[in-house]
Amino acid sequence: MKHIISKKSFRLAGYAKVPGDKSISHRALIISSMCIGKSKIKGLLESEDVFATMNALKTLGVKIEKSNGCWFVNGVGIFGFKEPTEYLDLGNSGTGARLILGAIMGSSILANLKGDASLSKRPMGRILTPLKMMGAKIISSNNEKLPITIKGPKEVFPLNYSSKISSAQIKSSILLSGLAASGKTVFKEPNESRNHTEKMLSSLGANIQSKTLEDGSYKVELGGNPVLRSGNINVPCDPSSAAFLVVAAVICPESKIELKNIMINKGRTAYLKL
Structure with missing residues (x-):
């Protein structure tokens, strides 16, 4: 058994290096995979969760390599993910699982997702419901928890969706799916959740607008079928x-x-x- 002893300190001084942001790291990998061309990611958090997302993307046919301290992602476009021949194992990465479910919608592929024991207890229904409304066929034998089988539609339907809760993961999954829709996808939530997905999509060429309404709710509008540009992403x-x-x-x-x-x-x- 290990023991940690904390002693009183009178003064802290110096410089500390803080690791890269996990939320941005997941999104950088997934969204750059949906771009056309090679993206460079600097400062990626090299954690177990992020590597689980990375490995799932590789299984979907995305080439991801590290060179000189940076990660390079060869994007396959919004419609270019390949049908995997094995499970997409997301480990304990809830963000990776939920966002990838939305990201692969436009590729019209059949994919099986699983996670570790902990992730397999976490609810996915709030993600699955809007994706079904956008055309996905989804099978879950575990009460809308992982493992999940998803079949993307031949055509992704644009969606006007009001979420009962504010959730960056619900919002992100719908927006990533909406990229493949032939129309405008609208998402509304009671209060603004973290806006990393909106900001990254906007910087890479998506037609996306967001605003806080008079009642305090938050709305995002996304145009479908953009050409996302590859670029340099610096993870703070x-x-x-x-x-x-x-x-x-x-x-x-x-x-x-x-x-x-x-x-x-x-x-x-x-x-x-x-």
């Missing part, structure tokens, strides 16, 4: 991981630490206002 450092260091410096008098390239996003950094 994770503000959630940085929070531990920030709090430690705040509670230790006369501390001065330096954290570089931390992502500042209103949906992720509310603790800085406390």
